[in-house]
Amino acid sequence: MLAAFRSQDRGLNWLLKIEDYSHIEVTMNEFDIVTVIDRPADEVFAFLVDVDKAAAWNPQVLEARQTSDGPLGVGSSLLYVGKFLGRRFESVSECTEYTPNERFSTKTTSGPFHLEIDNTLSSVDGGTRLATNYRGESRGFFKLAEPVVVRLTKKQFETATENLKALIETEAT
Secondary structure (H helix, E strand, C coil), X not given: XXXXXXXXXXXXXXXXXXXXXXXXXXXCEEEEEEEEECCCHHHHHHHHCCHHHHHHHCCCEEEEEECCCCCCCCCCEEEEEEEECCEEEEEEEEEEEEECCCEEEEEEEEXXXXXXXXXXXXXXXXXXXXXXXXXXXXXXXXXXXXXXXXXXXXXXHHHHHHHHHHHHHHHCC
């Protein structure tokens, strides 16, 4: 699609062209983190979806809360306030999948990152396997340093997963 607009600004004519780039495929960064937590799936799921506890185990999150009314479920909106690379950010997310004790997924709807997080839980001997897939891309300031951002983000989510595991297993004892 090509559209042209003409305008007169202080006696000068200028032309703005808008092209359709929808045929260009955008690749997103993606990685997985898998851990086994020594607790049953219902306890792991309950802890994972307790948004108020996110700051306790995720080092990037300073504050998190549900901003929509009603119980957490598909369509619910969440606000995360955090700090990354010395910059404070706010990110609004939407719950895209919610299957108790099995799956919890979110995607950002605003903020400096486009991020989709898909948590899948399954029972295994000795506890619960938590497999999390992260897909995303940086925006704005963070886009300039995206290779570094991806490495640091993965490391921080690995730390968050270790913290989550430790907290759930400690609370159970």
